[in-house]
Amino acid sequence: MRIAFVSFETVHHRDTETNQRFRTVYELFAERGHDVHCYCAGFWAGDESTFERDDVTYHAVSTGTDARSSFLLRLPFVLAAASPDVIHVGAQPPSQVLAASWGSTLARAPLLLEWYGDDGVSDTRWTRLAAGRPARIVTPSELVGTWVRELGADGELVETVPNPIDCDRIQRVEPGEDVDVIYARRLDEGANLESLLLGLAELRGRDWSANVVGDGPERETYEQLARDLRIEDRVTFVGELDLDERIAAYRGAHVFAQTADHCVFPTEMLWALAAGCVGIVEYHANSSAHELVEGRDRGFRTTSEDELAEAILAAGDLEHRAYDEAFADYDRSAIAERYLEQYRTLQDEYGLL
Structure with missing residues (x-):
């Protein structure tokens, strides 16, 4: 054609x-x-x-x-x-x-x-x-x-x-380190990473680890917030990663959290879900991320930091996966x-x- x-x-x-x-x-x-x-x-x-x-x-x-x-x-x-x-x-x-x-x-x-x-x-x-x-x-x-x-x-x-996304590529990449929660996005004014950090702070009395993938002008602000919340020892800001490195990180992670307040399509979240992550989305009127988790057993939609923390706990009861064939349609x-x-x-x- x-x-x-x-x-x-x-x-x-x-x-x-x-x-x-x-x-x-x-x-x-x-x-x-x-x-x-x-x-x-x-x-x-x-x-x-x-x-x-x-x-x-x-x-x-x-x-x-x-x-x-x-x-x-x-x-x-x-x-x-x-x-x-x-x-x-x-x-x-x-x-x-x-x-x-x-x-x-x-x-x-x-x-x-x-x-x-x-x-x-x-x-x-x-x-x-x-x-x-x-x-x-x-x-x-x-x-x-x-x-x-x-x-x-x-x-x-x-x-x-x-x-x-490329499902064959996901399956070719070896899983990375085990981590409970992962977040990936450019760290700018629309990242809204504070929602995740505040939710994680609610769980500071429990055993968990989190990685933040990405860089940007607000990185130092978010790193300072993690210190202020006294969770800096369990939140690792890993910076920019290439696609295969991100896939490996997603395959090793259990939960992918999406909290950005503007997103016409959550491409990184889709890669993570297909790589086996449980999806947790904070709902925002100008974000379509919730569309990927609605009606899915391995997905949660939240509207507050308290709900986000509860969803992270609930996700812990779901099995860890390194690939989810349910996303082959993508x-x-x-x-x-x-x-x-x-x-x-x-x-x-x-x-x-």
């Missing part, structure tokens, strides 16, 4: 969750032998209009991110000339969705919109117009799906497709198939099959 991905800005311009998700999606199809093209602002050196990397062909619709108007004006005609089977466009900036929609009409190809929501979903004229253009909208969680519906998108066109192959199903359905609706 020839798939045209449209994103004015890519992860090669700016490393954000939204751009990482978009790259992950088109790499899923490149790995499976599809003809994958990404139409974007140029990011490579030289005057060539195309650039090949990891079986993906990047097309410079404009010379750089300073030439947004040129990108929007040229995009419909570039897409029409490309003759793709499907056009898959990112939601930011929303003006590119309208340009891709015109390109979809010229190319007679269905348009799917990827709306990740990490940059927020602002209610503007442009975002409302963007929400009404595609034949299908994909979001990473029900939370973002709700935000998009509130912009006026047809709820029947909104589908939830989570971020993928594997890269399964997520790729869910997207392909969307593409095939759209092509059928367009009479292209």
